Amino acid sequence: MAAISYDKPFIRITGLKKSFGEQKTLQGVDLDIYHGETLVLIGPSGEGKSVLLKHIIGLLNPDDGKVELEGTDLSHMKERELLKMRRRMGYLFQNAALFDSLTVAENVAFPLLEAGIRDRTEINKRVQEALELVELGEHKDKMPVNLSGGMRKRVGIARAIISKPDCVLYDEPTAGLDPIVTDVIDLMIQRLQKRFQVTSIVITHDMGSVFKIADRVAMLKNGVIYFIGTPGELKQSSDPEIQNFIAGRSGMCA
Protein backbone atom coordinates (compact mmCIF):
# COMPACT_ATOMS: atom_id res chain seq x y z
CA MET A 1 0.00 0.00 0.00
CA ALA A 2 1.14 3.53 -0.78
CA ALA A 3 2.66 5.44 2.06
CA ILE A 4 0.23 7.45 4.12
CA SER A 5 1.90 10.27 6.01
CA TYR A 6 0.40 10.53 9.48
CA ASP A 7 2.53 13.50 10.57
CA LYS A 8 0.52 16.42 9.20
CA PRO A 9 -3.27 16.30 8.73
CA PHE A 10 -4.73 17.14 5.30
CA ILE A 11 -8.10 18.01 6.77
CA ARG A 12 -8.49 18.89 10.43
CA ILE A 13 -11.92 19.21 12.03
CA THR A 14 -12.04 20.69 15.52
CA GLY A 15 -15.02 21.15 17.82
CA LEU A 16 -17.52 21.18 14.96
CA LYS A 17 -21.06 21.93 16.07
CA LYS A 18 -24.21 22.23 13.98
CA SER A 19 -27.86 22.43 14.94
CA PHE A 20 -30.97 22.57 12.78
CA GLY A 21 -33.52 24.45 14.84
CA GLU A 22 -33.88 22.57 18.11
CA GLN A 23 -32.11 19.49 16.82
CA LYS A 24 -28.43 19.31 17.75
CA THR A 25 -26.96 17.26 14.94
CA LEU A 26 -23.20 17.65 15.41
CA GLN A 27 -22.08 18.36 18.97
CA GLY A 28 -18.34 18.82 18.82
CA VAL A 29 -16.74 16.61 16.18
CA ASP A 30 -12.94 16.32 16.20
CA LEU A 31 -11.38 14.43 13.33
CA ASP A 32 -8.11 14.50 11.38
CA ILE A 33 -7.80 13.11 7.88
CA TYR A 34 -4.32 12.44 6.50
CA HIS A 35 -2.89 12.62 3.00
CA GLY A 36 -3.48 9.50 1.00
CA GLU A 37 -5.63 7.59 3.46
CA THR A 38 -9.09 6.13 3.03
CA LEU A 39 -11.22 7.02 6.01
CA VAL A 40 -14.56 5.30 6.29
CA LEU A 41 -17.33 7.01 8.21
CA ILE A 42 -20.00 4.77 9.70
CA GLY A 43 -22.79 5.36 12.14
CA PRO A 44 -26.53 5.10 12.64
CA SER A 45 -28.83 6.63 10.04
CA GLY A 46 -29.78 10.26 10.62
CA GLU A 47 -26.86 10.94 12.97
CA GLY A 48 -25.26 13.57 10.73
CA LYS A 49 -22.74 11.76 8.53
CA SER A 50 -23.90 13.60 5.41
CA VAL A 51 -24.01 16.85 7.35
CA LEU A 52 -20.39 16.31 8.44
CA LEU A 53 -19.29 15.61 4.87
CA LYS A 54 -21.00 18.79 3.66
CA HIS A 55 -19.05 20.79 6.23
CA ILE A 56 -15.78 19.38 4.93
CA ILE A 57 -16.43 20.82 1.47
CA GLY A 58 -17.94 24.05 2.79
CA LEU A 59 -21.52 23.53 1.64
CA LEU A 60 -22.72 24.07 5.21
CA ASN A 61 -21.40 26.59 7.71
CA PRO A 62 -20.71 25.34 11.25
CA ASP A 63 -22.34 27.00 14.25
CA ASP A 64 -19.08 26.54 16.11
CA GLY A 65 -15.67 24.94 15.53
CA LYS A 66 -13.75 24.82 12.31
CA VAL A 67 -12.66 22.80 9.32
CA GLU A 68 -9.11 23.36 8.08
CA LEU A 69 -7.74 22.21 4.77
CA GLU A 70 -3.94 22.12 4.99
CA GLY A 71 -4.08 24.77 7.68
CA THR A 72 -6.54 27.18 6.03
CA ASP A 73 -9.84 27.62 7.80
CA LEU A 74 -12.76 26.98 5.44
CA SER A 75 -15.54 28.13 7.73
CA HIS A 76 -14.85 31.85 7.32
CA MET A 77 -14.00 31.82 3.65
CA LYS A 78 -16.08 33.62 1.06
CA GLU A 79 -17.96 31.48 -1.43
CA ARG A 80 -15.74 32.58 -4.31
CA GLU A 81 -12.57 31.55 -2.45
CA LEU A 82 -14.20 28.26 -1.50
CA LEU A 83 -14.98 27.58 -5.16
CA LYS A 84 -11.23 27.47 -5.91
CA MET A 85 -10.55 25.17 -2.96
CA ARG A 86 -13.33 22.85 -4.01
CA ARG A 87 -11.80 22.25 -7.43
CA ARG A 88 -9.21 20.12 -5.60
CA MET A 89 -11.97 17.92 -4.24
CA GLY A 90 -14.59 15.60 -5.65
CA TYR A 91 -17.95 15.04 -4.02
CA LEU A 92 -20.56 12.34 -4.48
CA PHE A 93 -23.97 13.33 -3.16
CA GLN A 94 -26.08 10.74 -1.39
CA ASN A 95 -28.79 11.24 -4.04
CA ALA A 96 -26.17 11.76 -6.83
CA ALA A 97 -27.60 15.28 -7.59
CA LEU A 98 -27.05 14.97 -11.35
CA PHE A 99 -28.02 17.95 -13.51
CA ASP A 100 -31.25 16.74 -15.03
CA SER A 101 -31.02 19.09 -18.00
CA LEU A 102 -27.69 17.61 -19.14
CA THR A 103 -26.89 14.16 -20.56
CA VAL A 104 -24.77 11.65 -18.66
CA ALA A 105 -21.68 12.63 -20.67
CA GLU A 106 -22.30 16.35 -20.14
CA ASN A 107 -22.74 15.77 -16.42
CA VAL A 108 -19.45 13.92 -16.20
CA ALA A 109 -17.67 16.52 -18.34
CA PHE A 110 -18.89 19.38 -16.15
CA PRO A 111 -15.91 19.52 -13.74
CA LEU A 112 -13.48 19.50 -16.68
CA LEU A 113 -15.23 22.43 -18.33
CA GLU A 114 -15.24 24.29 -15.01
CA ALA A 115 -11.51 23.66 -14.73
CA GLY A 116 -11.12 25.46 -18.05
CA ILE A 117 -10.36 22.49 -20.29
CA ARG A 118 -11.67 23.25 -23.78
CA ASP A 119 -10.07 20.55 -25.93
CA ARG A 120 -13.05 18.47 -27.16
CA THR A 121 -11.09 15.30 -27.90
CA GLU A 122 -9.42 15.31 -24.49
CA ILE A 123 -12.76 15.87 -22.76
CA ASN A 124 -14.43 13.05 -24.71
CA LYS A 125 -11.56 10.70 -23.95
CA ARG A 126 -11.59 11.41 -20.23
CA VAL A 127 -15.39 11.17 -20.01
CA GLN A 128 -15.26 7.80 -21.72
CA GLU A 129 -12.54 6.58 -19.34
CA ALA A 130 -14.41 7.76 -16.26
CA LEU A 131 -17.65 6.16 -17.41
CA GLU A 132 -15.89 2.90 -18.16
CA LEU A 133 -14.43 2.87 -14.65
CA VAL A 134 -17.98 2.71 -13.31
CA GLU A 135 -19.12 0.36 -16.13
CA LEU A 136 -21.41 2.84 -17.84
CA GLY A 137 -19.56 3.25 -21.14
CA GLU A 138 -22.63 2.62 -23.31
CA HIS A 139 -25.01 4.95 -21.53
CA LYS A 140 -23.33 8.27 -22.06
CA ASP A 141 -26.06 9.86 -24.17
CA LYS A 142 -28.95 9.10 -21.82
CA MET A 143 -30.67 11.71 -19.68
CA PRO A 144 -30.37 11.23 -15.89
CA VAL A 145 -34.15 10.76 -15.43
CA ASN A 146 -33.95 7.66 -17.62
CA LEU A 147 -31.33 5.94 -15.46
CA SER A 148 -31.84 3.45 -12.64
CA GLY A 149 -30.95 4.50 -9.10
CA GLY A 150 -27.69 2.55 -9.12
CA MET A 151 -26.71 3.94 -12.52
CA ARG A 152 -27.34 7.47 -11.33
CA LYS A 153 -25.08 6.88 -8.36
CA ARG A 154 -22.31 5.59 -10.62
CA VAL A 155 -22.60 8.63 -12.90
CA GLY A 156 -22.21 10.69 -9.73
CA ILE A 157 -19.03 8.76 -8.91
CA ALA A 158 -17.65 9.29 -12.41
CA ARG A 159 -18.36 13.01 -12.09
CA ALA A 160 -16.67 13.17 -8.68
CA ILE A 161 -13.41 11.58 -9.84
CA ILE A 162 -13.02 12.80 -13.43
CA SER A 163 -10.97 15.90 -12.63
CA LYS A 164 -8.40 13.77 -10.70
CA PRO A 165 -8.97 15.56 -7.41
CA ASP A 166 -6.60 15.23 -4.45
CA CYS A 167 -9.45 14.24 -2.22
CA VAL A 168 -12.78 12.59 -2.92
CA LEU A 169 -15.74 12.58 -0.54
CA TYR A 170 -18.21 9.77 -1.20
CA ASP A 171 -21.63 9.78 0.43
CA GLU A 172 -22.69 6.13 0.27
CA PRO A 173 -21.08 5.20 -3.05
CA THR A 174 -22.33 1.63 -3.02
CA ALA A 175 -25.82 2.02 -1.55
CA GLY A 176 -28.29 0.43 -3.94
CA LEU A 177 -25.65 -1.30 -6.09
CA ASP A 178 -25.49 -5.06 -6.70
CA PRO A 179 -22.65 -7.02 -5.02
CA ILE A 180 -20.51 -7.21 -8.16
CA VAL A 181 -20.70 -3.49 -8.96
CA THR A 182 -20.13 -2.76 -5.27
CA ASP A 183 -16.87 -4.66 -5.57
CA VAL A 184 -15.98 -2.74 -8.76
CA ILE A 185 -16.49 0.58 -6.94
CA ASP A 186 -14.54 -0.58 -3.87
CA LEU A 187 -11.66 -1.64 -6.09
CA MET A 188 -11.80 1.65 -7.95
CA ILE A 189 -11.49 3.61 -4.69
CA GLN A 190 -8.48 1.47 -3.73
CA ARG A 191 -6.91 1.88 -7.17
CA LEU A 192 -7.24 5.68 -7.04
CA GLN A 193 -5.52 5.60 -3.67
CA LYS A 194 -2.65 3.41 -4.84
CA ARG A 195 -2.03 5.04 -8.21
CA PHE A 196 -2.73 8.69 -7.50
CA GLN A 197 -2.48 8.89 -3.67
CA VAL A 198 -6.06 10.15 -3.57
CA THR A 199 -7.40 10.82 -0.09
CA SER A 200 -10.90 9.40 0.31
CA ILE A 201 -13.61 9.86 2.89
CA VAL A 202 -16.33 7.27 2.41
CA ILE A 203 -19.67 7.09 4.18
CA THR A 204 -21.09 3.60 4.00
CA HIS A 205 -23.45 1.20 5.71
CA ASP A 206 -21.86 -1.80 4.02
CA MET A 207 -19.60 -3.54 6.55
CA GLY A 208 -18.02 -5.63 3.78
CA SER A 209 -16.76 -2.43 2.12
CA VAL A 210 -15.55 -1.08 5.45
CA PHE A 211 -13.16 -3.96 6.00
CA LYS A 212 -12.12 -4.04 2.34
CA ILE A 213 -11.17 -0.41 1.76
CA ALA A 214 -10.67 1.37 5.10
CA ASP A 215 -7.29 2.43 6.47
CA ARG A 216 -9.15 3.91 9.42
CA VAL A 217 -12.77 3.83 10.48
CA ALA A 218 -14.63 6.59 12.31
CA MET A 219 -18.02 6.06 13.87
CA LEU A 220 -20.30 9.05 14.33
CA LYS A 221 -22.83 8.60 17.09
CA ASN A 222 -24.76 11.08 19.22
CA GLY A 223 -23.14 13.97 17.38
CA VAL A 224 -19.51 13.07 18.22
CA ILE A 225 -16.85 10.70 16.92
CA TYR A 226 -17.66 7.70 19.08
CA PHE A 227 -14.87 5.50 17.76
CA ILE A 228 -11.81 6.03 15.58
CA GLY A 229 -9.27 3.37 14.68
CA THR A 230 -8.22 0.75 12.17
CA PRO A 231 -10.68 -1.86 10.91
CA GLY A 232 -8.82 -4.40 13.06
CA GLU A 233 -9.34 -2.31 16.18
CA LEU A 234 -13.02 -1.91 15.26
CA LYS A 235 -13.43 -5.69 15.07
CA GLN A 236 -11.59 -6.20 18.38
CA SER A 237 -13.54 -3.49 20.20
CA SER A 238 -15.16 -4.67 23.40
CA ASP A 239 -17.90 -2.03 23.21
CA PRO A 240 -21.24 -3.87 22.79
CA GLU A 241 -22.75 -0.92 20.88
CA ILE A 242 -20.02 -1.20 18.26
CA GLN A 243 -20.24 -4.97 18.08
CA ASN A 244 -24.02 -4.79 17.61
CA PHE A 245 -23.62 -2.14 14.91
CA ILE A 246 -21.06 -4.20 12.96
CA ALA A 247 -23.07 -7.39 13.24
CA GLY A 248 -26.37 -5.65 12.56
CA ARG A 249 -28.11 -6.75 15.77
CA SER A 250 -30.94 -4.51 16.92
CA GLY A 251 -31.56 -6.40 20.14
CA MET A 252 -35.23 -6.85 19.29
CA CYS A 253 -36.97 -10.19 18.94
CA ALA A 254 -39.30 -11.27 16.18
Added chain:
Amino acid sequence: MNFPFGILAISGRWFLDFLAYLGELGALSGQLVESIKLGAIRGRLMLQQIVTIGYGSQAVVIVTGAFTGAVFTAQSYFKFKDFGIESSVGGIVSVSLCRELGPVLAGLMVTGRVGASMAAEIGTMKVSEQIDALRVMGAHPVDYLVLPRFLAMVISMPLLISECIAFGLGASFLVGTGIFNIPYAWYWKHVVDHTGLEDVGFGMIKGFVFGILIVLISCHQGLIANNGAVGVGLGTTRAVVYSSLSLLVCNFFLTFFLNYFFPLGSAM
Protein backbone atom coordinates in the same frame (compact mmCIF):
# COMPACT_ATOMS: atom_id res chain seq x y z
CA MET B 1 -52.47 41.10 23.52
CA ASN B 2 -54.93 44.00 23.43
CA PHE B 3 -56.32 45.41 20.26
CA PRO B 4 -54.14 48.32 19.11
CA PHE B 5 -50.86 46.63 20.00
CA GLY B 6 -51.83 43.45 18.18
CA ILE B 7 -52.34 45.41 14.97
CA LEU B 8 -49.08 47.28 15.51
CA ALA B 9 -47.19 44.07 16.14
CA ILE B 10 -48.57 42.43 13.01
CA SER B 11 -47.90 45.39 10.75
CA GLY B 12 -44.50 45.86 12.36
CA ARG B 13 -43.57 42.25 11.66
CA TRP B 14 -44.86 42.57 8.13
CA PHE B 15 -42.74 45.66 7.62
CA LEU B 16 -39.62 43.98 9.03
CA ASP B 17 -40.15 40.96 6.80
CA PHE B 18 -40.49 43.29 3.84
CA LEU B 19 -37.22 45.03 4.73
CA ALA B 20 -35.49 41.68 5.12
CA TYR B 21 -36.80 40.65 1.73
CA LEU B 22 -35.48 43.83 0.12
CA GLY B 23 -32.15 43.13 1.81
CA GLU B 24 -31.99 39.68 0.24
CA LEU B 25 -32.79 41.09 -3.19
CA GLY B 26 -30.09 43.69 -2.63
CA ALA B 27 -27.59 41.00 -1.72
CA LEU B 28 -28.46 39.06 -4.87
CA SER B 29 -27.99 42.22 -6.97
CA GLY B 30 -24.62 42.70 -5.30
CA GLN B 31 -23.56 39.18 -6.22
CA LEU B 32 -24.81 39.77 -9.75
CA VAL B 33 -22.73 42.95 -10.06
CA GLU B 34 -19.70 41.08 -8.72
CA SER B 35 -20.28 38.34 -11.22
CA ILE B 36 -20.49 40.88 -14.09
CA LYS B 37 -17.30 42.56 -12.87
CA LEU B 38 -15.47 39.24 -12.85
CA GLY B 39 -16.58 38.81 -16.44
CA ALA B 40 -18.03 35.40 -15.67
CA ILE B 41 -20.21 35.51 -18.79
CA ARG B 42 -21.09 32.14 -20.28
CA GLY B 43 -21.99 32.83 -23.88
CA ARG B 44 -23.66 29.53 -24.66
CA LEU B 45 -25.95 29.66 -21.62
CA MET B 46 -26.84 33.25 -22.44
CA LEU B 47 -27.76 32.36 -26.02
CA GLN B 48 -29.93 29.49 -24.79
CA GLN B 49 -31.72 31.90 -22.49
CA ILE B 50 -32.17 34.48 -25.25
CA VAL B 51 -33.86 31.77 -27.27
CA THR B 52 -36.21 30.72 -24.45
CA ILE B 53 -36.88 34.19 -23.08
CA GLY B 54 -36.74 36.41 -26.13
CA TYR B 55 -37.53 34.24 -29.10
CA GLY B 56 -40.00 32.07 -27.21
CA SER B 57 -42.03 34.96 -25.80
CA GLN B 58 -42.66 36.64 -29.14
CA ALA B 59 -46.01 35.02 -29.94
CA VAL B 60 -47.45 35.88 -26.53
CA VAL B 61 -46.26 39.46 -26.69
CA ILE B 62 -47.40 40.03 -30.29
CA VAL B 63 -50.92 38.72 -29.64
CA THR B 64 -51.19 40.79 -26.47
CA GLY B 65 -50.02 43.93 -28.25
CA ALA B 66 -52.21 43.44 -31.30
CA PHE B 67 -55.48 42.84 -29.49
CA THR B 68 -54.86 45.59 -26.98
CA GLY B 69 -54.13 48.05 -29.78
CA ALA B 70 -57.26 46.94 -31.62
CA VAL B 71 -59.64 47.15 -28.69
CA PHE B 72 -58.19 50.43 -27.46
CA THR B 73 -58.70 51.92 -30.90
CA ALA B 74 -62.32 50.79 -30.96
CA GLN B 75 -63.15 52.19 -27.51
CA SER B 76 -61.42 55.51 -28.18
CA TYR B 77 -63.17 55.81 -31.52
CA PHE B 78 -66.63 55.34 -29.96
CA LYS B 79 -66.02 58.16 -27.50
CA PHE B 80 -64.02 60.47 -29.76
CA LYS B 81 -66.72 60.34 -32.42
CA ASP B 82 -69.05 62.27 -30.06
CA PHE B 83 -66.57 65.12 -30.12
CA GLY B 84 -65.93 64.80 -33.84
CA ILE B 85 -62.21 64.14 -33.35
CA GLU B 86 -62.22 60.45 -34.32
CA SER B 87 -59.33 60.84 -36.73
CA SER B 88 -56.96 61.64 -33.83
CA VAL B 89 -57.44 58.15 -32.40
CA GLY B 90 -54.07 57.10 -33.83
CA GLY B 91 -52.24 59.69 -31.73
CA ILE B 92 -53.60 58.60 -28.37
CA VAL B 93 -53.28 54.91 -29.15
CA SER B 94 -49.70 55.24 -30.24
CA VAL B 95 -48.61 57.37 -27.27
CA SER B 96 -50.30 55.05 -24.77
CA LEU B 97 -48.84 51.97 -26.38
CA CYS B 98 -45.33 53.38 -26.28
CA ARG B 99 -45.44 54.82 -22.81
CA GLU B 100 -47.67 52.48 -20.82
CA LEU B 101 -49.51 49.63 -22.49
CA GLY B 102 -46.59 48.16 -24.43
CA PRO B 103 -44.10 47.94 -21.57
CA VAL B 104 -46.62 47.03 -18.87
CA LEU B 105 -48.52 44.39 -20.79
CA ALA B 106 -45.42 42.85 -22.34
CA GLY B 107 -43.81 42.93 -18.88
CA LEU B 108 -46.75 41.16 -17.28
CA MET B 109 -46.90 38.52 -20.01
CA VAL B 110 -43.16 37.87 -19.73
CA THR B 111 -43.50 37.63 -15.95
CA GLY B 112 -46.11 34.93 -16.30
CA ARG B 113 -44.22 33.03 -18.91
CA VAL B 114 -40.55 33.50 -18.04
CA GLY B 115 -40.55 34.51 -14.37
CA ALA B 116 -42.56 31.43 -13.46
CA SER B 117 -40.30 29.07 -15.39
CA MET B 118 -37.14 30.63 -13.92
CA ALA B 119 -38.40 30.22 -10.38
CA ALA B 120 -39.59 26.67 -11.02
CA GLU B 121 -36.41 25.57 -12.79
CA ILE B 122 -33.98 27.07 -10.29
CA GLY B 123 -36.18 26.01 -7.38
CA THR B 124 -36.21 22.41 -8.56
CA MET B 125 -32.42 22.51 -8.86
CA LYS B 126 -32.23 23.87 -5.33
CA VAL B 127 -34.41 21.23 -3.69
CA SER B 128 -32.74 18.36 -5.57
CA GLU B 129 -29.26 19.56 -4.47
CA GLN B 130 -28.22 20.45 -8.02
CA ILE B 131 -27.30 23.96 -6.85
CA ASP B 132 -25.04 22.40 -4.22
CA ALA B 133 -23.59 20.22 -6.98
CA LEU B 134 -22.72 23.38 -8.94
CA ARG B 135 -20.99 24.83 -5.89
CA VAL B 136 -19.07 21.63 -5.26
CA MET B 137 -17.74 21.65 -8.80
CA GLY B 138 -16.56 25.21 -8.53
CA ALA B 139 -19.36 27.00 -10.39
CA HIS B 140 -20.98 29.93 -8.63
CA PRO B 141 -24.79 29.59 -8.89
CA VAL B 142 -25.12 33.30 -9.66
CA ASP B 143 -22.57 33.07 -12.49
CA TYR B 144 -24.12 29.92 -13.87
CA LEU B 145 -27.84 30.53 -13.42
CA VAL B 146 -28.65 34.17 -12.72
CA LEU B 147 -26.19 36.08 -14.92
CA PRO B 148 -27.13 34.39 -18.23
CA ARG B 149 -30.83 34.94 -17.50
CA PHE B 150 -30.19 38.54 -16.50
CA LEU B 151 -28.28 39.36 -19.69
CA ALA B 152 -30.78 37.55 -21.87
CA MET B 153 -33.60 39.45 -20.22
CA VAL B 154 -32.14 42.95 -20.52
CA ILE B 155 -31.37 42.25 -24.16
CA SER B 156 -34.76 40.70 -24.93
CA MET B 157 -37.16 42.93 -23.03
CA PRO B 158 -36.69 46.14 -25.05
CA LEU B 159 -37.00 44.14 -28.27
CA LEU B 160 -40.13 42.35 -27.08
CA ILE B 161 -41.65 45.67 -26.08
CA SER B 162 -40.93 47.20 -29.47
CA GLU B 163 -42.66 44.24 -31.06
CA CYS B 164 -45.61 44.66 -28.76
CA ILE B 165 -45.86 48.35 -29.67
CA ALA B 166 -45.39 47.75 -33.40
CA PHE B 167 -48.06 45.07 -33.59
CA GLY B 168 -50.40 47.10 -31.38
CA LEU B 169 -50.05 50.05 -33.69
CA GLY B 170 -50.49 47.85 -36.75
CA ALA B 171 -53.71 46.38 -35.37
CA SER B 172 -54.91 49.83 -34.41
CA PHE B 173 -54.24 51.03 -37.95
CA LEU B 174 -56.21 48.10 -39.42
CA VAL B 175 -59.16 48.65 -37.10
CA GLY B 176 -59.17 52.43 -37.44
CA THR B 177 -58.88 52.60 -41.20
CA GLY B 178 -60.48 49.27 -42.07
CA ILE B 179 -63.50 49.09 -39.76
CA PHE B 180 -64.09 52.73 -38.87
CA ASN B 181 -63.01 54.17 -42.20
CA ILE B 182 -60.67 56.84 -40.84
CA PRO B 183 -58.70 58.10 -43.86
CA TYR B 184 -55.21 56.57 -43.98
CA ALA B 185 -53.41 59.88 -44.25
CA TRP B 186 -55.20 61.47 -41.29
CA TYR B 187 -54.72 58.48 -39.12
CA TRP B 188 -51.03 58.34 -39.91
CA LYS B 189 -50.49 62.05 -39.54
CA HIS B 190 -51.84 61.97 -35.99
CA VAL B 191 -49.62 59.05 -35.12
CA VAL B 192 -46.53 60.80 -36.43
CA ASP B 193 -47.43 64.19 -34.94
CA HIS B 194 -48.00 62.87 -31.45
CA THR B 195 -45.32 60.18 -31.17
CA GLY B 196 -41.69 61.09 -30.84
CA LEU B 197 -38.53 59.10 -30.39
CA GLU B 198 -38.70 59.98 -26.69
CA ASP B 199 -41.98 58.08 -26.35
CA VAL B 200 -40.34 54.98 -27.75
CA GLY B 201 -37.33 55.53 -25.49
CA PHE B 202 -39.71 55.82 -22.56
CA GLY B 203 -41.04 52.33 -23.29
CA MET B 204 -37.58 50.83 -23.81
CA ILE B 205 -36.25 52.18 -20.53
CA LYS B 206 -39.27 50.81 -18.70
CA GLY B 207 -38.75 47.45 -20.37
CA PHE B 208 -35.12 47.38 -19.29
CA VAL B 209 -36.07 48.10 -15.66
CA PHE B 210 -38.92 45.58 -15.68
CA GLY B 211 -36.57 42.94 -17.06
CA ILE B 212 -34.19 43.46 -14.14
CA LEU B 213 -37.08 43.27 -11.65
CA ILE B 214 -38.44 40.04 -13.12
CA VAL B 215 -35.06 38.31 -13.20
CA LEU B 216 -34.04 39.31 -9.68
CA ILE B 217 -37.35 38.43 -8.04
CA SER B 218 -37.84 35.15 -9.90
CA CYS B 219 -34.28 33.86 -9.55
CA HIS B 220 -34.31 34.81 -5.87
CA GLN B 221 -37.46 32.77 -5.28
CA GLY B 222 -35.81 29.83 -7.02
CA LEU B 223 -32.58 30.09 -5.04
CA ILE B 224 -34.34 30.16 -1.66
CA ALA B 225 -36.75 27.32 -2.46
CA ASN B 226 -36.91 24.53 0.08
CA ASN B 227 -39.42 21.94 1.20
CA GLY B 228 -39.61 19.92 -2.01
CA ALA B 229 -42.42 20.16 -4.56
CA VAL B 230 -44.63 22.31 -2.32
CA GLY B 231 -41.79 24.78 -1.83
CA VAL B 232 -41.11 25.02 -5.56
CA GLY B 233 -44.82 25.63 -6.21
CA LEU B 234 -44.94 28.33 -3.57
CA GLY B 235 -41.79 29.97 -4.94
CA THR B 236 -43.22 30.00 -8.46
CA THR B 237 -46.45 31.62 -7.30
CA ARG B 238 -44.53 34.19 -5.31
CA ALA B 239 -42.21 34.93 -8.23
CA VAL B 240 -45.18 35.77 -10.47
CA VAL B 241 -47.14 37.71 -7.85
CA TYR B 242 -44.19 39.71 -6.53
CA SER B 243 -42.84 40.45 -10.00
CA SER B 244 -46.20 41.60 -11.34
CA LEU B 245 -46.99 43.79 -8.36
CA SER B 246 -43.56 45.35 -8.17
CA LEU B 247 -43.70 45.94 -11.91
CA LEU B 248 -46.98 47.85 -11.62
CA VAL B 249 -45.83 49.90 -8.63
CA CYS B 250 -42.47 50.60 -10.21
CA ASN B 251 -44.22 51.61 -13.42
CA PHE B 252 -46.08 54.36 -11.59
CA PHE B 253 -42.91 55.89 -10.19
CA LEU B 254 -41.00 55.42 -13.44
CA THR B 255 -43.71 57.29 -15.30
CA PHE B 256 -43.25 60.34 -13.09
CA PHE B 257 -39.49 60.05 -13.13
CA LEU B 258 -39.19 59.65 -16.88
CA ASN B 259 -41.81 62.28 -17.61
CA TYR B 260 -39.45 64.75 -16.00
CA PHE B 261 -36.94 64.05 -18.77
CA PHE B 262 -39.34 63.33 -21.64
CA PRO B 263 -42.40 65.45 -20.82
CA LEU B 264 -45.76 64.62 -22.37
CA GLY B 265 -47.78 67.75 -22.96
CA SER B 266 -47.18 70.67 -20.61
CA ALA B 267 -48.58 69.27 -17.35
CA MET B 268 -45.28 68.95 -15.53
